[in-house]
Amino acid sequence: DTAVSQTPKYLVTQMGNDKSIKCEQNLGHDTMYWYKQDSKKFLKIMFSYNNKELIINETVPNRFSPKSPDKAHLNLHINSLELGDSAVYFCASSQGGTSGAITDTQYFGPGTRLTVL
């Protein structure tokens, strides 16, 4: 009965490859997010989707393309992977969307550790 799940947990790949990370939430939330956590544990938002529509895009390179087939899923596809893409990527979800209820809080998945060689 995992609330927010991500696959894979670990991803090791060569520079230049294309890879995808999948995220699913069974909380019935309207909004989903992708965060990147670097080696210093700094956590920064990348994207936010509300009911399958993009609402936040934080100057992330075009090589990163999120896709939300339905409001329970938000996948992240990365093209032409670079060394600097190595990080832990967290998916999160929350109730409330662009109107942003003041009690909005986010539930995080377990993370996907991406290593680019």
Place this chain on the structure above:
Amino acid sequence: GQQLNQSPQSMFIQEGEDVSMNCTSSSIFNTWLWYKQDPGEGPVLLIALYKAGELTSNGRLTAQFGITRKDSFLNISASIPSDVGIYFCAGRYSSASKIIFGSGTRLSIRP
């Protein structure tokens, strides 16, 4: 852009001691959040604060929303081994804006 300064960066304390950490912002926030991240896991929300001056407890944890709306602190009383982890403050300046995270405080405990 907005920045959150969290201190200390790390703490190494004796079991049973009280812990205090804080966060300051360059801008006014209307929501302050405190998360804990265990190794290999995602952050988990501990306490959410919505009003200046608000003091909220969650078991041995107490957090306050600063009067200036630019700071918050988290206290942990009588620390135990399972308190080990990284604590993040986070804030948002409006109900529709993104959440900004602090750089984290790594807590380690001597048994």
